[in-house]
Amino acid sequence: MSMINYASREINCKIVYYGPGLCGKTTNLEYIFEKVAPNTRGKLISLATETERTLFFDFLPVDLGSIRGFKTRFHLYTVPGQVYYNASRKLILKGVDGVVFVADSQVERLDANIESMHNLYENLTEYGLDLREIPFVIQYNKRDLPNISSLDELQRELNPTDVPTFEAVGVRGIGVFDTLKAVSKLVIKALS
Amino acid sequence: MAGGASSWSFEERDVQRIDRILQDFLYDAGARCALLVDRTGQLVTTAGEKPEFDSVAFASLAAADFSANDQLASMIGETEFSSLFHQGEKESMYLADVVRRVILVVLFDNRTTLGMIRIKVKAVVRELSEVFSEMFSRSAAAPQGLRVEAGFMDEAEDEIDRLFGDL
Numbered sequence: 050m051s052m053i054n055y056a057s058r059e060i061n062c063k064i065v066y067y068g069p070g071l072c073g074k075t076t077n078l079e080y081i082f083e084k085v086a087p088n089t090r091g092k093l094i095s096l097a098t099e100t101e102r103t104l105f106f107d108f109l110p111v112d113l114g115s116i117r118g119f120k121t122r123f124h125l126y127t128v129p130g131q132v133y134y135n136a137s138r139k140l141i142l143k144g145v146d147g148v149v150f151v152a153d154s155q156v157e158r159l160d161a162n163i164e165s166m167h168n169l170y171e172n173l174t175e176y177g178l179d180l181r182e183i184p185f186v187i188q189y190n191k192r193d194l195p196n197i198s199s200l201d202e203l204q205r206e207l208n209p210t211d212v213p214t215f216e217a218v219g220v221r222g223i224g225v226f227d228t229l230k231a232v233s234k235l236v237i238k239a240l241s
Numbered sequence: 242m243a244g245g246a247s248s249w250s251f252e253e254r255d256v257q258r259i260d261r262i263l264q265d266f267l268y269d270a271g272a273r274c275a276l277l278v279d280r281t282g283q284l285v286t287t288a289g290e291k292p293e294f295d296s297v298a299f300a301s302l303a304a305a306d307f308s309a310n311d312q313l314a315s316m317i318g319e320t321e322f323s324s325l326f327h328q329g330e331k332e333s334m335y336l337a338d339v340v341r342r343v344i345l346v347v348l349f350d351n352r353t354t355l356g357m358i359r360i361k362v363k364a365v366v367r368e369l370s371e372v373f374s375e376m377f378s379r380s381a382a383a384p385q386g387l388r389v390e391a392g393f394m395d396e397a398e399d400e401i402d403r404l405f406g407d408l
Contacts, residue, residue: 052249052281052285053249054256054285055251056252056256056257057256057286061283063281063282063283085408089404091295091297092295092298094301105305105309108298108301108302113397113400113404114404116396116400117392119393122297124282124297124301126282126301136312137309140308140309143280143308144279144280145281222408226405226408230402230406233401233405234397234401237397238394240394241393241394
């Protein structure tokens with residue numbers, strides 16, 4: 050539910066990074082915050098616990114600048130990944146325009162990925178949204194670790210609708226901007 | 242439901258109407274500043290003293306605050322908390338729901354009182370509800386895509402490539 054303000058000529062779009070606990074959602078936002086020019090982004094707000102686990106959300110606004118007279122801005126959010134924070138997770142999805150699912154490629158996290166993906170479907174359904182109809186990409190993160198699932202297996206388990214996917218190593222920034230570029234283009238397209 | 246179909250938009254005349262309502266409210270209530278934030282965390286407009294803080298971040302936090310309290314309300318058997326009050330030493334804020342889509346955030350200091358804010362907010366919420374209900378029913382009756390110049394999509398894509406391209 051992007052908001053278009055014809056008076057101030059602004060378009061704001063909401064992109065949510067979703068996925069199981071410790072998959073690297075916050076790491077994606079931290080890398081984006083670090084790398085984009087300071088004049089194109091706002092503050093990175095993190096509502097986290099003392100141990101730096103996301104408690105409610107992280108938030109980073111990124112300005113695309115003025116496009117044909119419209120100041121265009123993406124609001125990037127993460128959700129808390131841990132299972133028991135579902136109430137908070139659902140709140141963050143309100144009004145979402147695009148979703149990035151960050152999957153943890155490690156073999157032992159496959160079930161957690163699947164559970165989180167189901168949870169994403171369910172939570173969107175409560176807002177009357179269908180993941181197959183909104184801008185959606187998947188990032189397979191932590192591809193540098195030794196004990197990881199094959200891409201085939203991840204695709205089979207997490208991507209039955211064949212949405213765009215990106216391999217990533219979030220801590221080194223690999224794949225982070227490819228993912229962001231893809232989802233933001235899909236969101237812009239969906240506006241028309 | 243595609244992004245475009247569920248979007249809402251507002252026009253110059255809406256903003257002028259809302260601004261006039263908010264200005265009158267601030268004067269009557271003796272409050273410093275009013276912000277309208279939509280439930281998804283986006284800033285709609287501000288009136289009164291220009292906020293010195295990052296209003297974009299403020300909007301996302303205010304929406305989260307309100308939404309979290311909404312959930313708490315339902316857990317204790319209330320349908321909603323239609324308003325919230327946060328008291329500071331010098332600055333306080335009062336948040337109120339407007340037609341379940343928008344949140345009015347009022348910032349005030351000790352030049353006025355909570356009682357006065359409460360009374361005036363009640364009235365201004367009624368006025369704002371009328372304006373927003375009208376806007377939403379108009380959008381629902383005539384849903385339309387983004388009305389921007391041709392070439393917007395191409396230019397936006399180029400800009401995305403330029404901004405995020407070599408990072």
